Amino acid sequence: MNENILKIDNITVKFGGLIAVDSFSMYINKGELIGLIGPNGAGKTTVFNAITGIYKPQSGKIFFKGIDITGQSPQLINQIGIARTFQNIRLFSDMSVMENVMVGQHSYFTNGKALKFLHKHDPSFPKPSWRPWLVGAILKTPSYLKAEKTMKEKAFELLKKMGLQKYADFKASALPYGQQRKVEIARALATNPSLLILDEPAAGMNPHESEELLETVKKIMKEFSLTILLIEHDMKFVMNLCERIYVLDYGKLISHGSPYEVQNDKKVIEAYLGDEVYA
Amino acid sequence: MDIGLNALIQNIFNSLSLGSLYALIAVGYTMVYGILRLINFAHGDIFMMGTYFAFYAITIFFLPWYLGFLVAILITGLLGFSIEKIAYRPLRNAPRISSLITAIGMSFFLESFAVVVFGGIPKSFNVYPKFFSDIILIGQSRIPLLTFITIGVTFFLFLILWWILYKTKIGLAMRAISVDIPTTSLMGANVNNVISMTFVLGSTFAAVAGILWAMKYPQVQPYMGFTPGLKAFIAAVIGGIGSIQGAIVGGFLLGFLEIMIVGFFPSLAGYRDVFAYVVLVIILMFRPTGIFKIYSEQKV
Amino acid sequence: MKRIPLKINLILTIAFLIGIYFFLSNVSVLGDYWSRIVTLVAIYSIMAVSYTLVNGITGIFSLGQAGFIAIGAYTSALLTLSLQQKEMSFFIQPLIWPLNSIQIGFLPATIIGGLVAAFFAFLIGYPSLRLTGDYFAIATLAFAEIIRILIQNLYGVTNGTLGLKGINPYTNVWWAWGWLLVTVLIIGSLKYSSYGRALRAISEDPVAAKVMGIDVFRHQMMAFVISGFFAGISGALYAHWITTLDPRPTSLGVMLTFYVLIMIVIGGLGSITGAILGAIFFAFVSQWLRIFESNITIFGFTIPGVPGMSMLILSVLFIVVMIFWRRGLMGKEELNWQKIYNFFKKVEVQNE
Ligand SMILES: Nc1ncnc2c1ncn2[C@@H]1O[C@H](COP(=O)(O)OP(=O)(O)OP(=O)(O)O)[C@@H](O)[C@H]1O
Ligand SMILES: [Mg+2]
Numbered sequence: 001m002n003e004n005i006l007k008i009d010n011i012t013v014k015f016g017g018l019i020a021v022d023s024f025s026m027y028i029n030k031g032e033l034i035g036l037i038g039p040n041g042a043g044k045t046t047v048f049n050a051i052t053g054i055y056k057p058q059s060g061k062i063f064f065k066g067i068d069i070t071g072q073s074p075q076l077i078n079q080i081g082i083a084r085t086f087q088n089i090r091l092f093s094d095m096s097v098m099e100n101v102m103v104g105q106h107s108y109f110t111n112g113k114a115l116k117f118l119h120k121h122d123p124s125f126p127k128p129s130w131r132p133w134l135v136g137a138i139l140k141t142p143s144y145l146k147a148e149k150t151m152k153e154k155a156f157e158l159l160k161k162m163g164l165q166k167y168a169d170f171k172a173s174a175l176p177y178g179q180q181r182k183v184e185i186a187r188a189l190a191t192n193p194s195l196l197i198l199d200e201p202a203a204g205m206n207p208h209e210s211e212e213l214l215e216t217v218k219k220i221m222k223e224f225s226l227t228i229l230l231i232e233h234d235m236k237f238v239m240n241l242c243e244r245i246y247v248l249d250y251g252k253l254i255s256h257g258s259p260y261e262v263q264n265d266k267k268v269i270e271a272y273l274g275d276e277v278y279a
Numbered sequence: 280m281d282i283g284l285n286a287l288i289q290n291i292f293n294s295l296s297l298g299s300l301y302a303l304i305a306v307g308y309t310m311v312y313g314i315l316r317l318i319n320f321a322h323g324d325i326f327m328m329g330t331y332f333a334f335y336a337i338t339i340f341f342l343p344w345y346l347g348f349l350v351a352i353l354i355t356g357l358l359g360f361s362i363e364k365i366a367y368r369p370l371r372n373a374p375r376i377s378s379l380i381t382a383i384g385m386s387f388f389l390e391s392f393a394v395v396v397f398g399g400i401p402k403s404f405n406v407y408p409k410f411f412s413d414i415i416l417i418g419q420s421r422i423p424l425l426t427f428i429t430i431g432v433t434f435f436l437f438l439i440l441w442w443i444l445y446k447t448k449i450g451l452a453m454r455a456i457s458v459d460i461p462t463t464s465l466m467g468a469n470v471n472n473v474i475s476m477t478f479v480l481g482s483t484f485a486a487v488a489g490i491l492w493a494m495k496y497p498q499v500q501p502y503m504g505f506t507p508g509l510k511a512f513i514a515a516v517i518g519g520i521g522s523i524q525g526a527i528v529g530g531f532l533l534g535f536l537e538i539m540i541v542g543f544f545p546s547l548a549g550y551r552d553v554f555a556y557v558v559l560v561i562i563l564m565f566r567p568t569g570i571f572k573i574y575s576e577q578k579v
Numbered sequence: 580m581k582r583i584p585l586k587i588n589l590i591l592t593i594a595f596l597i598g599i600y601f602f603l604s605n606v607s608v609l610g611d612y613w614s615r616i617v618t619l620v621a622i623y624s625i626m627a628v629s630y631t632l633v634n635g636i637t638g639i640f641s642l643g644q645a646g647f648i649a650i651g652a653y654t655s656a657l658l659t660l661s662l663q664q665k666e667m668s669f670f671i672q673p674l675i676w677p678l679n680s681i682q683i684g685f686l687p688a689t690i691i692g693g694l695v696a697a698f699f700a701f702l703i704g705y706p707s708l709r710l711t712g713d714y715f716a717i718a719t720l721a722f723a724e725i726i727r728i729l730i731q732n733l734y735g736v737t738n739g740t741l742g743l744k745g746i747n748p749y750t751n752v753w754w755a756w757g758w759l760l761v762t763v764l765i766i767g768s769l770k771y772s773s774y775g776r777a778l779r780a781i782s783e784d785p786v787a788a789k790v791m792g793i794d795v796f797r798h799q800m801m802a803f804v805i806s807g808f809f810a811g812i813s814g815a816l817y818a819h820w821i822t823t824l825d826p827r828p829t830s831l832g833v834m835l836t837f838y839v840l841i842m843i844v845i846g847g848l849g850s851i852t853g854a855i856l857g858a859i860f861f862a863f864v865s866q867w868l869r870i871f872e873s874n875i876t877i878f879g880f881t882i883p884g885v886p887g888m889s890m891l892i893l894s895v896l897f898i899v900v901m902i903f904w905r906r907g908l909m910g911k912e913e914l915n916w917q918k919i920y921n922f923f924k925k926v927e928v929q930n931e
Contacts (some may be wrong), residue, residue: 052790053789054786054789054790073789073794074786074789074790075789075790075791075792075793075794075795078789078790078791078792079792083790083791084790086787090784090786090787091787092779092780092783092784092787092788093783094779094783094911095776095779095780095783099776099779102773102776103776103777103780103788103791103793104791104792105773106773106774106776106777106791106792106793107777107791107792107793107794108792134774134801137768137769137772137773137774138765138768138769138772139768140768140772144772147773148772148773151773187791188791190791191791191792318713318716318717366898366902369902370901370902373905375712375713376640376712376713377901377905379640379713379716380640380840380844380901381898381901381902383642383837383840384841384894384897384898384901385898387837387890387894387897388891388894388895388897388898391887391890391891391893391894392891394886394887394890394891395885395886395887395888395891399886399887502828502829505828505833509720509721509724512717513717513721516714516717549728549731549732550728550732552724552728553724553725553728553729556721556722556724556725557725559717559718559721560706560707560718560721560722563706563707563710563714563717563718564706564709567710567714
């Protein structure tokens with residue numbers, strides 16, 4: 001049972017009268033690569049927002065590694081191992097690419113609360129010890145400088161893996177769109193996640209770039225032993241990459257299975273056709 | 280017992296008149312916030328300028344008081360119009376904090392302007408007809424006529440406001456725009472005109488409140504707008520900022536609170552100005568949307 | 580453009596600091612009046628740098644700065660006032676114990692002033708930081724007003740409307756500039772650390788920062804408390820510079836917050852060096868503009884001075900900066916030798 005790295009149990013998210021996600025359930029096993037698809041406005045991003053703690057579902061529960069994380073704060077959820085990217089890129093645009101990635105590492109060095117939380121649920125996790133990190137950072141103590149150096153090296157390594165090293169000192173907002181999406185992934189990886197969730201990572205990329213991204217995603221998945229959940233409109237991308245696919249329409253799960261099964265599901269075809277007629 | 284009852288009646292009338300003034304100012308804050316999401320920090324100073332305009336219209340230009348008041352109200356409306364056009368419009372698409380900072384600067388500007396042009400020394404506002412101070416007896420309670428005038432004028436202005444908002448085209452546009460600027464402009468309404476009109480309306484209300492205020496505490500000075508302005512803003516937050524009913528209800532609530540607490544606990548008189556701030560903090564902590572909830576969380 | 584090597588950077592910085600040292604040692608040449616202004620510049624700079632940590636670097640808009648300055652000022656003054664002076668001043672209501680029987684040195688009093696202000700920043704930050712944007716601004720303004728009204732009414736502690744008089748004029752050029760150096764070193768070091776990156780991230784996009792695992796509330800609180808501490812320090816220095824304190828809105832009230840806001844807006848929200856430049860600008864321009872406030876005699880004609888003129892001109896300038904030049908002098912960046920070099924290089928190229 002604890003093989004599920006993520007388990008969503010009947011969650012419902014409402015905005016006023018609008019039911020954006022309607023008793024939706026899903027699970028992800030460790031090491032899987034899962035797709036979440038559906039027409040525009042189906043509620044996919046809202047599911048991500050519920051997982052990452054930005055919205056609290058009105059009912060239902062979300063478990064991560066068997067721990068109930070429903071209604072926990074976004075920072076805590078990140079600290080225990082879920083990282084994400086945004087559909088509408090949300091980089092820190094005034095900061096350099098390198099700094100963006102280093103922001104991702106910050107809490108990893110100061111995550112007392114997350115460690116406490118994990119320790120409570122599973123005593124095999126180490127008990128957090130208080131480190132006077134802020135004072136060290138201000139006085140620039142040797143141990144701080146060492147940590148800062150490690151952060152820099154790690155960040156640079158990550159950038160290299162994403163093929164972004166030549167942009168390290170660029171302002172994030174100065175990069176082309178496709179590269180910015182990759183920086184978002186690097187920044188998410190910097191938080192040391194075990195589950196990475198990507199909201200339309202290939203949006204706005206040309207076929208060549210999206211091909212490249214596909215390879216990168218496969219590569220990082222292996223290298224960081226990640227589990228990945230992604231939303232994507234690019235069907236080729238999803239069908240090539242994902243082991244299982246969930247399909248949402250009007251907040252409801254309408255289909256679930258292997259790419260082949262989903263592709264041939266009548267309900268899915270109807271949902272997408274209907275979407276095209278009205279779009 | 281009789282004395283207690285008299286004091287109570289007196290306090291109720293005082294609360295109603297103070298509440299009227301807060302409500303009149305609060306409406307201006309809430310309308311601007313509803314449309315631009317801007318705390319018009321200078322609103323309290325527009326209120327102050329209104330009283331000076333009235334003062335000088337009567338003392339220097341020798342207008343009869345009713346004409347002087349009317350002219351002052353119109354000029355204040357014009358002032359609100361120009362402030363929006365000169366200082367706020369260029370920043371409409373800037374980060375919201377920039378407009379807030381500009382509004383603070385505008386408040387500072389109006390205060391310094393008043394110090395320079397009108398002088399920093401308080402002036403006695405004795406330009407209104409003497410019969411306003413006549414005492415009317417209700418039972419044993421002595422209520423000045425001005426209190427009734429204040430309440431009556433406020434009530435009348437709110438009727439006009441209701442008429443504008445619900446029976447005129449510009450009112451419809453104002454209500455639509457506070458929900459969604461882009462859509463409203465698609466509907467063909469001239470957004471700039473509607474925003475200007477909102478400032479004019481809010482400023483005239485502030486001028487009326489200022490004149491009534493200056494007659495009640497017969498004095499004018501450059502910094503007189505700060506505290507009433509801040510409190511009226513708090514009233515708008517209590518009611519739910521953006522909501523006009525909310526601003527009115529909040530204004531009266533605050534008026535009652537201030538008068539009644541001091542009425543029952545006279546030793547707290549020195550802290551009278553603190554109540555509003557404390558209420559503000561409590562409201563913001565537990566129900567930041569105020570009584571009439573208008574805004575929900577923003578989309579991620 | 581050519582990059583300035585680290586060594587030269589270091590040498591220039593040391594030379595600059597030595598230059599400042601010589602300037603300050605000989606400041607008395609300028610006369611009493613101007614050396615007081617030079618001291619005031621440092622006090623203003625501390626106010627501005629601590630304010631920009633919150634309003635610029637962390638990107639939350641507080642309007643409560645004057646409250647913390649006032650707390651620092653009153654706390655330290657009550658600690659350094661002589662016992663006779665206390666007895667003389669507090670004639671409506673005697674000063675409460677233990678304040679009526681202690682007198683301590685300037686340095687500990689300053690530090691205690693900063694700590695008390697920091698503690699209040701914590702108390703105020705706790706509820707206020709749950710709010711965002713303009714709600715936070717209004718809440719902090721309300722708290723600052725509450726502080727001011729309390730000061731005005733607690734006769735047994737603050738002497739109420741009578742204020743405090745006869746505070747020892749301890750603050751000299753060295754104290755003020757020394758504390759400024761400490762402030763800049765600490766807040767600068769914070770800005771250029773992992774925490775500073777987190778703060779800048781929060782100022783750009785708090786939601787994205789949260790999702791990166793950053794505890795936004797805690798970080799904002801940290802910045803707010805540190806800012807409160809240095810605001811308290813600046814208040815303590817100010818009290819022992821001006822030697823009398825009173826709780827009017829125009830002295831330690833919202834007006835002071837406006838002044839500091841002018842400094843950091845002109846300097847560029849989020850820049851430490853910008854805040855200092857803004858403070859220097861404000862101190863000198865507001866002094867210089869005073870000529871409009873006293874009578875001017877030209878060829879035997881006397882133009883009467885207009886009180887309040889300096890603030891009027893500054894407020895116009897402030898609005899103009901906001902509309903046309905929102906970056907201010909420095910934007911979010913810091914002045915360094917490279918920038919100065921680039922600037923002169925550009926001027927040179929244009930002149931050719
Ligand atoms: N904060 C919010 N407030 C109100 N409605 C919201 C909010 N967030 C999302 N919605 C609504 O919920 C529904 C689902 O939105 P969501 O963004 O999850 O769709 P999506 O599947 O990600 O669509 P897309 O493919 O366009 O990204 C939409 O109708 C959207 O308008
Ligand atoms: Mg989406």
